[in-house]
Amino acid sequence: xxxxxCWVEIRTRSFEENFRFxxxxxxxxxxxxxxxxxxxxxxxxxxxxxAAVCAGARWLGVxxxxxxxxxxxxxxxxxxxxxxxxxxxxxxxxxxxxxxAVAWEPWQLNEIEIxxxxxxAAAGSVPIHLEIDTGMSRQGVDAxxxxxxxARFSAGSPLKLEGVMxxxxxxxxxxxxxxxxxxxxxxxxxxxxxxxxQWAEWLxxxxxxxxxxxxxxxxAALAARHxxxxxxxxxxxxxxLAPAYEPTFEPENPAPLATALxxxxxxxxxxTRVTGVRTIPAGAVVGYNGTxxxxxxxxxxxxxxxxxxxxxxxxxxxxxxxxxxxxxxxxGLVSMDQTVVDVTDIPSVKPGDEVVLIGTQQGETITAxxxxxxxxxxxxxxxxxIAARVLRIAV
Ligand SMILES: *Cc1c(COP(=O)(O)O)cnc(C)c1O
Numbered sequence: 001x002x003x004x005x006c007w008v009e010i011r012t013r014s015f016e017e018n019f020r021f022x023x024x025x026x027x028x029x030x031x032x033x034x035x036x037x038x039x040x041x042x043x044x045x046x047x048x049x050x051a052a053v054c055a056g057a058r059w060l061g062v063x064x065x066x067x068x069x070x071x072x073x074x075x076x077x078x079x080x081x082x083x084x085x086x087x088x089x090x091x092x093x094x095x096x097x098x099x100x101a102v103a104w105e106p107w108q109l110n111e112i113e114i115x116x117x118x119x120x121a122a123a124g125s126v127p128i129h130l131e132i133d134t135g136m137s138r139q140g141v142d143a144x145x146x147x148x149x150x151a152r153f154s155a156g157s158p159l160k161l162e163g164v165m166x167x168x169x170x171x172x173x174x175x176x177x178x179x180x181x182x183x184x185x186x187x188x189x190x191x192x193x194x195x196x197x198q199w200a201e202w203l204x205x206x207x208x209x210x211x212x213x214x215x216x217x218x219x220a221a222l223a224a225r226h227x228x229x230x231x232x233x234x235x236x237x238x239x240x241l242a243p244a245y246e247p248t249f250e251p252e253n254p255a256p257l258a259t260a261l262x263x264x265x266x267x268x269x270x271x272t273r274v275t276g277v278r279t280i281p282a283g284a285v286v287g288y289n290g291t292x293x294x295x296x297x298x299x300x301x302x303x304x305x306x307x308x309x310x311x312x313x314x315x316x317x318x319x320x321x322x323x324x325x326x327x328x329x330x331x332g333l334v335s336m337d338q339t340v341v342d343v344t345d346i347p348s349v350k351p352g353d354e355v356v357l358i359g360t361q362q363g364e365t366i367t368a369x370x371x372x373x374x375x376x377x378x379x380x381x382x383x384x385x386i387a388a389r390v391l392r393i394a395v
Contacts, residue, residue, distance in 0.1 A: 009393050023056060034057040049075050063084040068094070092115045100127050153198065167207070202228060207233055208237035300343065311334050312334070328346060329342045
């Protein structure tokens with residue numbers, strides 16, 4: 001059955017090319033883990049996880065065990081890192097699906113260890129990436145918790161310390177001082193780990209902002225000092241957007257960012273169609289609460305997409321969409337399932353015309369940044385708020 005006309009097109013080829021380009025930036029110092037959490041930033045895990053593997057990704061990063069189970073079904077060979085950790089009762093599914101947990105709480109190790117023992121796992125056969133809190137105060141072991149956690153990776157336990165992980169929380173700050181401090185703190189933790197006679201294969205650090213700011217070498221150098229390999233975890237850049245840095249880099253971009261700005265390709269286009277066209281007289285109000293009142297006769301187009309599809313309600317009266325290659329202002333508040341645009345100045349708009357919410361039409365482009373700038377958020381949120389009911393189609 002043909003669906004209601006509100007859909008997302010995913011260019012998996014662009015996703016693959018973005019991965020290869022970013023892997024090239026990291027090489028030869030570091031390997032990449034493709035972040036495909038939250039249904040691949042709303043781009044469809046089912047489309048993007050296999051594309052990442054096809055482009056050479058050996059590691060995928062998801063939020064939860066349930067996302068990990070879905071990724072495992074799609075990609076039987078990939079390493080799948082569960083960056084949000086396990087929750088009580090999820091250990092068995094983690095083990096059965098060969099998922100690798102990020103862990104930072106003793107109870108998480110209990111959960112995994114018991115499930116591993118129940119499954120008859122051999123000593124040292126269940127890899128864990130231990131997260132270190134280097135300043136974000138979110139996930140991660142603090143200084144006091146480190147030694148007790150390390151003691152859990154004793155000989156005979158099924159648990160193996162495979163990775164040491166931290167999250168850089170200000171890699172999009174152009175001066176890099178916060179990141180430097182985080183890496184310095186991580187260095188101390190790695191010294192403590194080796195002082196205790198322990199070692200991990202992977203140093204798991206760095207998002208898109210770190211990679212494009214040219215931090216891969218510093219991360220890889222830190223890893224090398226401790227005999228480890230560096231694993232960076234880009235998300236947003238895989239989907240074709242470079243993070244905005246604050247303040248903007250001066251006088252010129254770091255080399256990786258400069259190339260990224262020319263090479264990264266947006267992966268997602270979000271589209272709907274005109275479902276009706278009507279003319280209204282001066283004085284007519286449009287939409288809920290009459291926030292828009294026509295001061296002259298107008299032609300309006302009704303669109304089959306609303307806030308339940310992920311269009312932020314605050315865009316009403318403050319944003320434009322592309323119709324026939326021209327910008328059509330959103331008129332009135334966005335409704336749950338519908339939106340109205342002003343097409344008075346766009347000739348011959350008719351039902352069935354394609355409308356672009358994100359993407360390019362006849363040389364005009366709307367990006368997730370454009371949405372985010374108006375609603376005071378970030379492209380990550382714009383992407384992940386495109387509703388599940390919006391069909392994702394590979395193109
Ligand atoms: C989401 C996430 C990333 C990817 O971040 P981007 O800014 O999208 O590159 C990396 N690491 C962790 C822990 C994350 O949660």
